[in-house]
Amino acid sequence: MDEIRVRYAPSPTGYVHIGNLRTALYNYLFAKSKGGKFILRIEDTDQTRKVEGAVENIISILKWAGLDYDEGPMKGGSDGPYYQSERLAIYSEHCGYLLEKKKAYYCFCTAERLTALREEQQKQKLPQTKYDKHCLHLSEDEVKKNLDAGMPHVIRLNVEPGQIIKFRDYVREDVEFHSDMVDDQILMKSDGFPTYHLANVIDDHLMKVSHVIRGEEWLPSTPKHVLLYDAFGWEKPVFAHLPLLLNPDRSKLSKRQGDVAVEDYRKKGYLKEALINFIALLGWTAGDDKEIYNLDELIKSFSLDRVNKSGAVFDIEKLNWLNAEHLRAKPDEEILGMLKEELTETKYAGFSDDYLLNIIAAMRPRVSFIKEFITNCLYFYEDPETYEEASVKKGWKPQSKDILMKFAEKISLFDTPAKEEYEKALKETAAEFSVGNGAVIHPLRLATSGVSGGPGIFDICFILGKEKTVERIKRAVEVLK
Ligand code: GLU
Numbered sequence: 001m002d003e004i005r006v007r008y009a010p011s012p013t014g015y016v017h018i019g020n021l022r023t024a025l026y027n028y029l030f031a032k033s034k035g036g037k038f039i040l041r042i043e044d045t046d047q048t049r050k051v052e053g054a055v056e057n058i059i060s061i062l063k064w065a066g067l068d069y070d071e072g073p074m075k076g077g078s079d080g081p082y083y084q085s086e087r088l089a090i091y092s093e094h095c096g097y098l099l100e101k102k103k104a105y106y107c108f109c110t111a112e113r114l115t116a117l118r119e120e121q122q123k124q125k126l127p128q129t130k131y132d133k134h135c136l137h138l139s140e141d142e143v144k145k146n147l148d149a150g151m152p153h154v155i156r157l158n159v160e161p162g163q164i165i166k167f168r169d170y171v172r173e174d175v176e177f178h179s180d181m182v183d184d185q186i187l188m189k190s191d192g193f194p195t196y197h198l199a200n201v202i203d204d205h206l207m208k209v210s211h212v213i214r215g216e217e218w219l220p221s222t223p224k225h226v227l228l229y230d231a232f233g234w235e236k237p238v239f240a241h242l243p244l245l246l247n248p249d250r251s252k253l254s255k256r257q258g259d260v261a262v263e264d265y266r267k268k269g270y271l272k273e274a275l276i277n278f279i280a281l282l283g284w285t286a287g288d289d290k291e292i293y294n295l296d297e298l299i300k301s302f303s304l305d306r307v308n309k310s311g312a313v314f315d316i317e318k319l320n321w322l323n324a325e326h327l328r329a330k331p332d333e334e335i336l337g338m339l340k341e342e343l344t345e346t347k348y349a350g351f352s353d354d355y356l357l358n359i360i361a362a363m364r365p366r367v368s369f370i371k372e373f374i375t376n377c378l379y380f381y382e383d384p385e386t387y388e389e390a391s392v393k394k395g396w397k398p399q400s401k402d403i404l405m406k407f408a409e410k411i412s413l414f415d416t417p418a419k420e421e422y423e424k425a426l427k428e429t430a431a432e433f434s435v436g437n438g439a440v441i442h443p444l445r446l447a448t449s450g451v452s453g454g455p456g457i458f459d460i461c462f463i464l465g466k467e468k469t470v471e472r473i474k475r476a477v478e479v480l481k
Pocket of ligand 1: 009010011043196200213214215218
């Protein structure tokens with residue numbers, strides 16, 4: 001196998017889990033770093049678990065994240081279509097081959113019999129419940145009779161007991177399973193649809209997939225797949241099972257402890273750059289201290305050799321930090337676009353680009369999320385209605401009224417004061433009252449913003465402009481006396 005071909009093979013059963021995006025990302029990075037192809041294949045053979053709109057969602061998330069696939073739905077390619085539900089004839093033909101070679105057999109057992117069997121095995125405390133190969137022993141005539149009579153049936157893989165199933169995994173190296181632990185897996189269901197195992201192996205072979213890179217939860221399925229490759233006489237791909245994603249308490253990452261759907265993070269305003277960077281580091285490291293990567297840098301640095309075996313802890317603080325880093329590194333124009341989009345969702349639309357760019361410059365070091373360009377400094381968008389009580393107590397003195405009115409008078413002399421002119425007016429005011437600058441700054445901050453924190457006071461005054469600054473001073477003086 002010389003061409004590198006990998007695939008992301010999601011089942012359209014609902015939201016896209018963070019772990020799925022990591023699988024897609026690692027496949028993408030591996031393909032791109034090796035000049036190979038990244039294929040998207042929709043594994044939609046489980047009719048009961050199909051969710052309307054899930055495929056569109058998968059595609060939209062890949063697009064959003066910048067993980068463009070080379071072959072797949074709506075992209076065509078030599079081995080399409082890439083919906084398994086459109087490839088049923090292929091699976092059934094291949095299953096026919098396995099039946100002929102006696103590697104698979106028809107099973108007519110009823111649900112009642114299977115339940116009774118399972119209960120019996122549980123009672124005996126067997127290490128694992130397994131099908132007992134009852135139907136393997138049916139004669140050809142019996143099978144034919146049952147089929148002719150239209151008896152419901154499945155087709156099972158005939159797993160020979162007493163074998164060691166060995167394969168090499170890129171991450172876990174040599175892996176061994178005892179075939180006694182492997183059930184006679186169903187390959188074809190009674191509805192005529194293949195199971196995941198059968199369709200997955202056939203497609204990986206026919207689509208010339210060179211490396212199967214997927215989550216560790218699929219490791220127990222791999223011996224079944226290995227048996228299938230052997231039964232067909234096919235060369236196996238290289239397997240690489242990615243470590244589990246864990247909650248901080250090292251339990252498996254689950255919905256109960258926080259968001260696991262990529263959509264949730266997208267809705268909360270995480271940047272794709274941050275999420276991709278974060279996910280890339282969930283199970284992989286370049287081996288140095290570098291933590292901030294863009295997608296191109298990831299392509300250059302990624303290698304399967306450096307994927308860890310042990311579980312990767314999902315640390316939301318790190319994601320937040322990365323979000324801030326990526327956000328702050330963005331050019332003004334890009335932040336402006338995102339901010340304007342965010343503002344359309346609020347009552348604050350309609351500010352000029354220049355005004356917003358000033359806010360961006362002042363707030364850039366103080367935000368981690370786009371929405372914080374609004375929520376952390378509402379005073380740039382509307383007049384403060386109230387004044388932070390504790391700061392009033394601390395910073396508003398009997399003299400503050402006169403001080404601020406003096407300051408207002410001084411800045412009124414300028415047409416459009418520059419930052420330095422606000423500073424000059426402030427210093428002069430302080431000198432005239434023989435007080436420190438703080439005796440002007442604190443009440444001025446309260447008057448203009450209603451709060452005590454934020455960017456520099458001259459930035460605030462400058463962004464608001466002379467009229468707004470004076471207007472707010474007058475109002476504060478009236479309210480706070
Ligand atoms: N359809 C499986 C899933 O939903 C694919 C697993 C695999 O990559 O083999 O993740």
